Amino acid sequence: MSTKKLDEKTILDAAAEEFAEKGFSGARVDEIARRAGINKAMLYYRIGDKEELYRRVILRGQKGMHDAMLKAIEATHTAPETVAAMLAVVAENATENRLTPSIMLREIAGNGKTLPDEGLQGMRKLMDTISSMVTMGVEEGSFRSVDPVTLQFLVTGAVFTLSLTAEMRRRLSPEKPGPVTPSEIAEALGDIICNGIVRR
Amino acid sequence: MSTKKLDEKTILDAAAEEFAEKGFSGARVDEIARRAGINKAMLYYRIGDKEELYRRVILRGQKGMHDAMLKAIEATHTAPETVAAMLAVVAENATENRLTPSIMLREIAGNGKTLPDEGLQGMRKLMDTISSMVTMGVEEGSFRSVDPVTLQFLVTGAVFTLSLTAEMRRRLSPEKPGPVTPSEIAEALGDIICNGIVRR
DNA sequence: GTCTATACGCGGATAGAC
DNA sequence: GTCTATCCGCGTATAGAC
Numbered sequence: 001m002s003t004k005k006l007d008e009k010t011i012l013d014a015a016a017e018e019f020a021e022k023g024f025s026g027a028r029v030d031e032i033a034r035r036a037g038i039n040k041a042m043l044y045y046r047i048g049d050k051e052e053l054y055r056r057v058i059l060r061g062q063k064g065m066h067d068a069m070l071k072a073i074e075a076t077h078t079a080p081e082t083v084a085a086m087l088a089v090v091a092e093n094a095t096e097n098r099l100t101p102s103i104m105l106r107e108i109a110g111n112g113k114t115l116p117d118e119g120l121q122g123m124r125k126l127m128d129t130i131s132s133m134v135t136m137g138v139e140e141g142s143f144r145s146v147d148p149v150t151l152q153f154l155v156t157g158a159v160f161t162l163s164l165t166a167e168m169r170r171r172l173s174p175e176k177p178g179p180v181t182p183s184e185i186a187e188a189l190g191d192i193i194c195n196g197i198v199r200r
Numbered sequence: 201m202s203t204k205k206l207d208e209k210t211i212l213d214a215a216a217e218e219f220a221e222k223g224f225s226g227a228r229v230d231e232i233a234r235r236a237g238i239n240k241a242m243l244y245y246r247i248g249d250k251e252e253l254y255r256r257v258i259l260r261g262q263k264g265m266h267d268a269m270l271k272a273i274e275a276t277h278t279a280p281e282t283v284a285a286m287l288a289v290v291a292e293n294a295t296e297n298r299l300t301p302s303i304m305l306r307e308i309a310g311n312g313k314t315l316p317d318e319g320l321q322g323m324r325k326l327m328d329t330i331s332s333m334v335t336m337g338v339e340e341g342s343f344r345s346v347d348p349v350t351l352q353f354l355v356t357g358a359v360f361t362l363s364l365t366a367e368m369r370r371r372l373s374p375e376k377p378g379p380v381t382p383s384e385i386a387e388a389l390g391d392i393i394c395n396g397i398v399r400r
Numbered sequence: 401g402t403c404t405a406t407a408c409g410c411g412g413a414t415a416g417a418c
Numbered sequence: 419g420t421c422t423a424t425c426c427g428c429g430t431a432t433a434g435a436c
Contacts, residue, residue: 020309020310021310021311021313022225022310023223023225023226023306023309023310024226025222025223025225025226026223026224026225026226026310026314028410028411028412029411029412029413030410030411030412038420038421039420039421039422040412040413040421041413041414041415041420041421041422042419042420042421044412044413044414045419045420049412049413050412050413080398083397101309102309102310103309105305105306105308105309105361106223106305106306106309108305108361108364108365108368109220109223109301109302109303109305109306109309109364110220110221110222110223110226110302111221111364111367111368112368113221113222114226124372134397137397141399142398142399143397143398143399144395144396144397144398144399146391146392146397147378147379147388148378149369149376149377149378149379150358150362150378150379150385150388150389150392151392151397153358153361153362153365153378154354154357154358154389154392154393156361157354157357157358157360157361157362158350158353158354158357158358160357161305161308161353161356161357162350162353162357164308164309164311165308165353167311168308168311168312169349172324176349177349178347178348178349178350178353179347179349179350185350188347188350189350189354191346192346192350192351192354192393192396193354193392193396193397194396194397194398195344195396195398196344196392196393196394196395196396197283197334197337197343197344197346197351197393197394198280198342198343198344198394198395199341199342199343199344228428228429228430229429229430229431230428230429230430238402238403239402239403239404240403240430240431241402241403241404241431241432241433242401242402242403244430244431244432245401245402249430249431250429250430250431
């Protein structure tokens, strides 16, 4: 077994950090090389240009999140359980690897203009998985007949923004930062999404 | 009355579009000048450099959204009415002027690193207004005692992502795009946020 | 006040030595 | 395979004519 794999992971990790922090056009190839501890020429030799770097990083991140979601969902039986599991795994994933939510928010902000085709597919796959869960819940009778698309954006929009702002919120208002850890985020959201805010 | 105001508005409108589409580092000053129908030197003469352009655009956008929110809230009496009004006005505003939600999502993605101080203040003000509405609802007894921060991200995360993806969704799946117009978005979200998804 | 022409640095990409 | 040195275009910013 060669060391190639390990090096590639190091490079992609460095690139992921830089892209997550600065976005595609803001990210600097020099800086990615520096973070990875190699020189720029080597980076081009191993992976390719900036676009290819971005593409690889996105695909890896999306696959990671999707796989984690599928695995978590497999272990559940009822739709509410599935919702909880999905919230938990997405929050977990978004917290430990900022890249995928960061990319998705940026691409949403920019109308998907800079997203490579495969990245768009990946986004659809994530969203379809969420949609299908809603549909299942409606069919099994545990959910009201809500619009899957609305719910899917409610879930991703909230989880992503809460996860990504956790540090910022802790810094800006230490007294009442709101949910910070993945489990706090998942629990707080799960409650509101399932039961709503209106007292009954 | 001079024509200065009109020209400045034209420039800021052009800049807002460009920043919304490409983000700060992706935006091109040349392109902003082209869109505004003036040459670059004139743009620097009238407004200033790229950062100043960005700052002005952000402040104007945040003020517009905040003013609209306050105005809509004034006309309401109960907390649920206020939630509905706020969803409506934010969705309306986010649809006709992509910049503010776009900026906020990008800054969330990048941990607020490129946001000028006044822009951060503006974000807090928007969020505080939402928070106070929740607190009011809890105190008046119409809402369950939910966490204001969670709700505030649930609202903004969902409204922003739904508004910004409206066109994308219509393009990608014309059969079931989900809520597209501001009123569709506000209504769909209002229902889920108030009542939850669990059948009872 | 308005515009053309240009300076200048930054950053992506690669040639070529080893 | 690895690294240094360098190219070159692009984009911000401004000098200077009118």
